[in-house]
Amino acid sequence: MKSKFKAGDLVMLSAAGKRAQQNTCFVGGFGFVETICSSQHTYPIKCKWWNADMKVMNGQFKPYELKFYKNK
Numbered sequence: 001m002k003s004k005f006k007a008g009d010l011v012m013l014s015a016a017g018k019r020a021q022q023n024t025c026f027v028g029g030f031g032f033v034e035t036i037c038s039s040q041h042t043y044p045i046k047c048k049w050w051n052a053d054m055k056v057m058n059g060q061f062k063p064y065e066l067k068f069y070k071n072k
Helices: 015-019 021-026
Strands: 011-014 030-036 047-049 056-061 066-068
Touching: 011 015, 015 021, 015 030
Parallel strands: none
Antiparallel strands: 011 030, 011 066, 030 047, 047 056
């Protein structure tokens, strides 16, 4: 299965991603997709993430947890 994301895409959490308890530190931030592993991985999308306080983190996500970044 092919991912709609590719390396370098600017992303933010989707509504489903915001509801997930493990993503609370990523809410309000944005990220860049670094790599996409095979779909057999539990969390195939690896991102470099900046939270609302501009702290840099690494995160791994499922495709439904992310959407393309939209400027508010």
